[in-house]
Amino acid sequence: MEKFDSRIDAYIDQAAVFAQPILKHLRMLVHEACPEISETIKWGFPHFDYRGTVCGMAGFKTHCAFNFWKASLLPDLHHLTGEDKPHSMGHLGRIESVTDLPGDDVLITYIQNAVILNKEGVKKIKKPAAPKAELQIPDDFRQELIKIPEARAHFEKFSYSQQKEYLEWFSEAKTDATRNKRINTALEWIAEGKGRNWKYQK
Numbered sequence: 474m475e476k477f478d479s480r481i482d483a484y485i486d487q488a489a490v491f492a493q494p495i496l497k498h499l500r501m502l503v504h505e506a507c508p509e510i511s512e513t514i515k516w517g518f519p520h521f522d523y524r525g526t527v528c529g530m531a532g533f534k535t536h537c538a539f540n541f542w543k544a545s546l547l548p549d550l551h552h553l554t555g556e557d558k559p560h561s562m563g564h565l566g567r568i569e570s571v572t573d574l575p576g577d578d579v580l581i582t583y584i585q586n587a588v589i590l591n592k593e594g595v596k597k598i599k600k601p602a603a604p605k606a607e608l609q610i611p612d613d614f615r616q617e618l619i620k621i622p623e624a625r626a627h628f629e630k631f632s633y634s635q636q637k638e639y640l641e642w643f644s645e646a647k648t649d650a651t652r653n654k655r656i657n658t659a660l661e662w663i664a665e666g667k668g669r670n671w672k673y674q675k
Contacts, residue, residue: 476504478512481519484532491569492532498571499530499539499580506584524591528584531563538563541583543590543597551579608636614643614656624664631668638669 485496496519503510503521510523520529526542540563541547544554553575554564568574575583618625628636639659646652662671 476509476511478514478519480514481512484514484519488532489534492537495537495568495571495574496530496532498574499537502577502580503528503584506581507588510588523588524594527587527591535569537568539565539568541587543587543595546590546595546597547583547586551575551583553579553583605633608633608640610636610640611643614640614659617656617660618663621660621664624660627663627666631663635668639663642669 481500485493485500488496500512500519507523507527510521510527513520513522515526515529518529518531521527528539528541530539531537541554544564547554565574565580574580618628628639642659643652643655646655659669662669
């Protein structure tokens with residue numbers, strides 16, 4: 474991968490006038506911190522990689538943002554990345570001019586520490602997924618399933634989300650007539666092994 478990406482040149486050139494010196498300065502500091510780092514575009518924004526994503530920056534209409542990929546694992550001597558701080562504007566807060574940035578030496582140290590995490594293969598800590606709420610299958614639908622073994626067999630094999638889509642469809646009905654119609658339709662589809670949104674699946 475090339476160290477410099479022409480797409481980032483274009484991104485900076487197309488950014489708001491106030492944002493261009495900020496983005497150029499951040500880019501310069503990243504490469505000063507790690508000459509081996511390479512550039513790319515991810516999710517529409519400039520990112521910097523060294524054995525994985527290190528950091529990224531973005532320019533918006535009225536501010537810029539800078540983020541570290543493994544912020545929660547970085548030594549935070551200058552209190553830039555602490556989880557107790559709001560980061561909706563990025564780890565450096567709302568950046569409206571170069572003077573809003575931490576000192577160059579400070580930011581270079583953070584970038585170098587972020588690179589070290591990737592060099593050492595340190596992984597981001599994934600937050601455990603919230604436990605899924607147990608699905609409550611309505612008695613009327615359950616009894617209809619029992620009458621159609623094929624439908625019952627398919628429904629029991631469906632994923633949690635597939636089952637949930639059907640149950641939510643029933644609960645959203647505004648009248649009993651609509652609900653009963655949906656249940657009957659669902660039983661036909663389920664007996665054929667079809668999910669709730671099978672018409673929209675390729």
